Amino acid sequence: MPPETDNLRLEEIFNADQKERAQVLATAAAVEALRLGDLSRRKEVQELMGRGEVNTAIDLYRAGVVFLHGADPKDFLTAHRLSTMASLLGHRASRWLAAASLDRFLMSIGLPQVYGTQFERNEEENRYQLRLPIDDSTVLHFEKRFFDVPPVIERLSQLNRRIQN
Numbered sequence: 001m002p003p004e005t006d007n008l009r010l011e012e013i014f015n016a017d018q019k020e021r022a023q024v025l026a027t028a029a030a031v032e033a034l035r036l037g038d039l040s041r042r043k044e045v046q047e048l049m050g051r052g053e054v055n056t057a058i059d060l061y062r063a064g065v066v067f068l069h070g071a072d073p074k075d076f077l078t079a080h081r082l083s084t085m086a087s088l089l090g091h092r093a094s095r096w097l098a099a100a101s102l103d104r105f106l107m108s109i110g111l112p113q114v115y116g117t118q119f120e121r122n123e124e125e126n127r128y129q130l131r132l133p134i135d136d137s138t139v140l141h142f143e144k145r146f147f148d149v150p151p152v153i154e155r156l157s158q159l160n161r162r163i164q165n
Helices: 010-022 030-051 057-068 074-090 092-106 153-162
Strands: 119-122 128-129
Touching: 010 030, 010 057, 057 074, 057 128, 074 119, 092 128
Parallel strands: none
Antiparallel strands: 119 128
């Protein structure tokens, strides 16, 4: 049976990941610094996983978030696996992460996203827009609600308010 206490080092890594994302990245140097920080965090989380130190639903979620900020399909698939396990263990926020990581994985291998969780910033218009393509033709009518995926228009509004503030 895995331990019932959350990994404190993983919490620190997760908090660092989130803190860097709270900033608007206005320069190429800032984006590169974020990329390098993401890589370092993924390596450390992978080491924790290898030592059997990622065990609780919260650990799985935090590790999944770090891998969602990866660079290649394998990272996104890892995020999907971890978030799926966390959601099966009852961690509610992991539901959205499972949907987002699947969308990111699909797009990274050249397929359309299905849940509409992936957005990109349009630099010219200084606003976010949905990353295309999207194919939600097989998504069940209740599926987005199950995964706590907000309507695209609502999420765009949230993201664009962040730019204005």
